[in-house]
Amino acid sequence: MWNIGNVEISNRVVVAPMAGISNSAFRLTVKEFGAGLVVCEMISDKGIHFKNKKTLEMLHIEEGEHPISIQVFGGQKETLVEAAQFVEANTSADIIDINMGCPVNKVIKAEAGARWLLDPDKVYEMVAAVSSAVKLPVTVKMRIGWDEEHLFAVENALAAEKAGASAIAMHGRTRVQMYEGKANWDILRQVNDALTIPLMGNGDVRTPEDAKRMLEEVGCEGVMIGRAALGNPWMIYRTEHYLRTGELLPEPGPREKITTAKVHFERLVQLKGAELATREFRQHAAYYLKGIPRSAKAKVAVNQTTDPKKMVEILEDFAEQAEAIALRRI
Numbered sequence: 001m002w003n004i005g006n007v008e009i010s011n012r013v014v015v016a017p018m019a020g021i022s023n024s025a026f027r028l029t030v031k032e033f034g035a036g037l038v039v040c041e042m043i044s045d046k047g048i049h050f051k052n053k054k055t056l057e058m059l060h061i062e063e064g065e066h067p068i069s070i071q072v073f074g075g076q077k078e079t080l081v082e083a084a085q086f087v088e089a090n091t092s093a094d095i096i097d098i099n100m101g102c103p104v105n106k107v108i109k110a111e112a113g114a115r116w117l118l119d120p121d122k123v124y125e126m127v128a129a130v131s132s133a134v135k136l137p138v139t140v141k142m143r144i145g146w147d148e149e150h151l152f153a154v155e156n157a158l159a160a161e162k163a164g165a166s167a168i169a170m171h172g173r174t175r176v177q178m179y180e181g182k183a184n185w186d187i188l189r190q191v192n193d194a195l196t197i198p199l200m201g202n203g204d205v206r207t208p209e210d211a212k213r214m215l216e217e218v219g220c221e222g223v224m225i226g227r228a229a230l231g232n233p234w235m236i237y238r239t240e241h242y243l244r245t246g247e248l249l250p251e252p253g254p255r256e257k258i259t260t261a262k263v264h265f266e267r268l269v270q271l272k273g274a275e276l277a278t279r280e281f282r283q284h285a286a287y288y289l290k291g292i293p294r295s296a297k298a299k300v301a302v303n304q305t306t307d308p309k310k311m312v313e314i315l316e317d318f319a320e321q322a323e324a325i326a327l328r329r330i
């Protein structure tokens with residue numbers, strides 16, 4: 001057990017925010033598989049300011065998700081503060097997270113996301129403005145820097161801490177690296193050594209053993225897992241179990257994967273309606289099928305369907321076929 005401000009986090013496994021992925025259907029699914037903390041996909045402060053319908057829908061939180069952190073992004077202090085206050089007043093969020101890591105051009109041009117990493121003073125200013133405007137604990141999700149020449153990882157993290165942040169999540173890549181190359185855990189260790197507030201280390205945790213290694217090498221409080229949880233909530237379950245007991249559980253079989261995929265899909269249908277959910281679930285279905293032998297045809301089929309019943313049918317047919325193949329092998 002550890003704490004972010006006054007929020008108790010029951011274990012060390014945190015599921016990373018992922019735009020287009022981390023809605024309440026995904027979050028509930030990984031939560032059921034044991035995540036200690038979930039974070040929503042990044043939410044635009046301007047979207048909140050203009051009461052954009054889609055943005056406000058993104059703030060939906062289900063009872064079973066707590067503790068949950070809502071991540072906001074923006075480039076102007078006033079709208080960022082307004083967004084944080086709106087989240088506090090209108091949702092059941094437990095934590096407000098500020099995005100200082102998004103590398104995409106559109107966000108950088110708006111002076112938001114990773115743009116701030118170039119200036120620790122600006123980090124201080126923005127975090128101080130938000131944390132003094134809300135009662136909820138405020139966290140910041142950063143990258144280690146802009147590029148190799150502008151690595152202000154420790155300075156930025158300390159600026160956020162001094163400004164009132166209750167924890168930092170740091171991805172061990174620069175903005176310029178995007179998702180390429182290796183995450184630098186040495187820098188994460190330096191950051192952890194400098195901070196007094198908890199650090200969630202992030203980047204390149206693909207297995208439960210990686211998670212253990214990160215906790216040992218970086219010394220961080222939490223381990224934040226992103227891509228390895230796509231179509232794979234067992235990664236969360238297996239990691240939590242491994243960290244707690246030292247036992248490495250086997251990967252699930254196709255039937256188990258498909259059963260969970262169907263539950264995730266059903267939740268998405270309830271959240272977004274059948275049509276949009278079917279379109280959005282295509283990528284998730286492909287993730288759930290990833291790595292299962294002979295799933296290529298099913299992947300093509302899910303990617304083409306617009307019919308929710310068909311989506312379920314393809315997944316069920318594939319599970320049956322995969323089981324039959326496995327039985328023949330025995």
Ligand SMILES: Cc1cc2nc3c(=O)[nH]c(=O)nc-3n(C[C@H](O)[C@H](O)[C@H](O)COP(=O)(O)O)c2cc1C
Pocket residue numbers: 016017018019020021040041042071099100101102141171202203204205224225226227228
């Ligand atoms: C599809 C996708 C969407 C992402 N969206 C966000 C986001 O909304 N906010 C954020 O802070 N990071 C976002 N990230 C970055 C992840 O939170 C994480 O830092 C990164 O994937 C590295 O962790 P991993 O190696 O465990 O995937 C996103 C990453 C991916 C792959």
